[in-house]
Amino acid sequence: MVAGAPFRSGAGAAAVLNAAAPLGILAAPVALLMIAGEFDLSIGSTLGAAGMTLLLLTQHFGWPLWAALLCALLIAGGIGLANGWLVVRTRLPSFLVTLGTMYVVRGLTVALSRLLTGRTQLSGLDTTPGFDVIRPVLAADLGPVAVAVAWWLILTAAAEWLLRRTRFGNWIFAAGGAPEAAREAGVPVARVKVTLFVATSLAAAFVAFLQAARFGGTDALRGEGQEFRAIVAAVIGGTLLAGGYGSAVGALMGALVFGMVQQGIVITGIDADWFLVVLGTLLVAAVLFNDWVRRHAEAGR
Amino acid sequence: MSPGAPGAPVAPPVLALERATMRFGGVVALDDVSMELSEGRVTCLLGENGAGKSTVIAILSGVLRPSAGRVLLDGAPVALGSPRDARARGIATVYQNLALVPLMSVWRNFFLGQEPVTGRGPLRRLDARRCRSESRDALSTMGILMEDVNRPVGALSGGERQAIAIARALHFGARVLILDEPTAALGVRQAELVLQQVQHARERGAAVLLVTHNPAHALRAGDDFVVLRRGRLAARLAGATVEQLAGLMAGEG
Numbered sequence: 001m002v003a004g005a006p007f008r009s010g011a012g013a014a015a016v017l018n019a020a021a022p023l024g025i026l027a028a029p030v031a032l033l034m035i036a037g038e039f040d041l042s043i044g045s046t047l048g049a050a051g052m053t054l055l056l057l058t059q060h061f062g063w064p065l066w067a068a069l070l071c072a073l074l075i076a077g078g079i080g081l082a083n084g085w086l087v088v089r090t091r092l093p094s095f096l097v098t099l100g101t102m103y104v105v106r107g108l109t110v111a112l113s114r115l116l117t118g119r120t121q122l123s124g125l126d127t128t129p130g131f132d133v134i135r136p137v138l139a140a141d142l143g144p145v146a147v148a149v150a151w152w153l154i155l156t157a158a159a160e161w162l163l164r165r166t167r168f169g170n171w172i173f174a175a176g177g178a179p180e181a182a183r184e185a186g187v188p189v190a191r192v193k194v195t196l197f198v199a200t201s202l203a204a205a206f207v208a209f210l211q212a213a214r215f216g217g218t219d220a221l222r223g224e225g226q227e228f229r230a231i232v233a234a235v236i237g238g239t240l241l242a243g244g245y246g247s248a249v250g251a252l253m254g255a256l257v258f259g260m261v262q263q264g265i266v267i268t269g270i271d272a273d274w275f276l277v278v279l280g281t282l283l284v285a286a287v288l289f290n291d292w293v294r295r296h297a298e299a300g301r
Numbered sequence: 302m303s304p305g306a307p308g309a310p311v312a313p314p315v316l317a318l319e320r321a322t323m324r325f326g327g328v329v330a331l332d333d334v335s336m337e338l339s340e341g342r343v344t345c346l347l348g349e350n351g352a353g354k355s356t357v358i359a360i361l362s363g364v365l366r367p368s369a370g371r372v373l374l375d376g377a378p379v380a381l382g383s384p385r386d387a388r389a390r391g392i393a394t395v396y397q398n399l400a401l402v403p404l405m406s407v408w409r410n411f412f413l414g415q416e417p418v419t420g421r422g423p424l425r426r427l428d429a430r431r432c433r434s435e436s437r438d439a440l441s442t443m444g445i446l447m448e449d450v451n452r453p454v455g456a457l458s459g460g461e462r463q464a465i466a467i468a469r470a471l472h473f474g475a476r477v478l479i480l481d482e483p484t485a486a487l488g489v490r491q492a493e494l495v496l497q498q499v500q501h502a503r504e505r506g507a508a509v510l511l512v513t514h515n516p517a518h519a520l521r522a523g524d525d526f527v528v529l530r531r532g533r534l535a536a537r538l539a540g541a542t543v544e545q546l547a548g549l550m551a552g553e554g
Contacts, residue, residue, distance in 0.1 A: 161426075165426040165427055165429070166418075166425070166426050166427055167416040167418060167427060169427070170405075170409055170412075170413060170416055170427060171414075173402065173404070173405050173409065174402050174405060174409075174413055174414075177402040177403065177404045177405055178400075178401070178402040178403065180398070180400075181398065181399070181400040181401055181402050181413075182402065182413065182414070184384075184400040185400055185413040185414035185415075186385070186414035186415065187413065187414050244402070244403075244404045244405075245404045294404070297404065297453050297455065297456065298403055298404065298453060298455035298456060
């Protein structure tokens with residue numbers, strides 16, 4: 001490891017965790033959705049939309065904070081529902097459907113915030129009445145790390161438990177591994193998929209809230225590229241692109257690798273452009289490795 | 302207990318097809334065919350490709366409704382509305398694709414869609430211990446000893462997979478077991494394993510319909526033989542030789 005020393009220091013480790021947490025919160029449900037055989041490329045846009053909704057409603061329209069949070073959650077859930085419904089109904093590849101939603105939602109977010117306020121960046125959330133109530137939940141620090149890190153761990157544990165220990169988890173594996181066989185066995189494949197599309201969207205809204213609370217504001221472009229990073233984190237963590245296999249804990253590891261590479265490059269002073277090179281290489285290596293593991297699992301031991 | 306015991310009242314066949322005809326537009330896929338499946342007996346349905354075997358399976362498993370004729374369950378006419386309806390009435394069909402998920406473990410596959418749960422409220426969870434032990438037991442009563450039911454199904458042999466599908470159907474209460482060409486893609490040893498499964502199913506009292514185009518496999522496992530040729534009943538026999546069956550299938554009978 002090039003940057004061994006800085007990682008061993010407390011501050012370095014905290015920086016890695018803080019950088020990885022938002023991505024990790026997205027990557028856990030994204031991994032579940034991928035195991036069920038679908039992609040969601042719209043979560044980055046949903047993240048931007050949820051954050052902007054929160055700021056627009058509180059700052060521009062003067063809504064109370066709780067109502068704005070609820071409304072942003074509903075909008076995000078609605079986007080997830082629309083994605084899921086379109087994918088299940090049209091049987092088009094979710095890659096294409098959510099690529100469409102990604103553009104539509106991002107376009108709407110930028111256009112509406114410009115139309116309403118003339119700007120694409122809004123701030124002032126931290127002075128909104130009621131902010132003190134949500135600050136400990138969304139923007140507090142737990143020692144050296146942000147509260148987001150705790151949420152990341154909790155949500156990953158919950159996702160892993162859901163996947164391994166519940167009926168729904170069994171259905172997730174089956175929906176992605178062999179949808180026809182799953183349907184024949186009575187698994188409500190469509191319901192499983194729609195639920196997971198809603199879950200990824202809600203996770204995106206939650207990350208939007210965490211970041212808006214931390215920074216006191218948001219940008220209509222926030223979340224751009226996060227959809228791909230979440231997929232990369234899941235794949236690095238062992239989730240198959242083709243579905244049917246993977247884990248939430250793996251996605252946590254993937255997000256951690258992301259944070260380490262990112263912070264490692266920051267700490268060692270290497271030009272950040274190399275970040276993408278390392279990332280792309282890691283991704284291809286992970287896909288090859290996953291495929292090898294899958295063939296091994298199917299061929300014996 | 303044995304169905305043929307003297308003095309015992311003769312039970313009607315568990316499942317019967319009565320003068321069934323199936324037309325698709327102008328094409329007659331099945332023409333006035335009758336057959337019966339009885340408790341603890343293996344009925345073999347033989348025929349070349351296109352003889353009407355698939356149509357019989359589709360009717361008995363609730364996929365198709367016959368254009369004419371009836372399906373009788375325990376002697377009473379029944380309308381099988383869907384495969385799910387048929388399954389609920391104890392008619393299980395094991396297709397060649399087996400409805401198994403290769404990357405999932407044996408026990409997860411065994412209980413897929415019918416998972417037992419334990420705990421309450423948000424802690425309601427899979428009863429994994431029960432799944433493991435019950436799937437292991439169910440397989441062992443079928444003569445398959447599988448210590449490690451955590452293995453992915455994809456890692457098993459074709460015969461073992463077929464056995465899991467059969468054991469699963471019986472475990473969930475199937476009285477009628479329809480097997481669609483279970484030995485078609487298998488080698489000699491694997492086919493033998495599947496034919497043993499058929500015997501186990503019969504011993505447990507299931508009415509088995511073994512659909513095949515291999516007369517040797519049929520004779521090895523079957524009690525009754527129904528031969529179809531171009532949608533028509535060519536023969537119903539209680540015993541036969543390989544040459545006789547092959548001849549009937551080809552149209553020399």
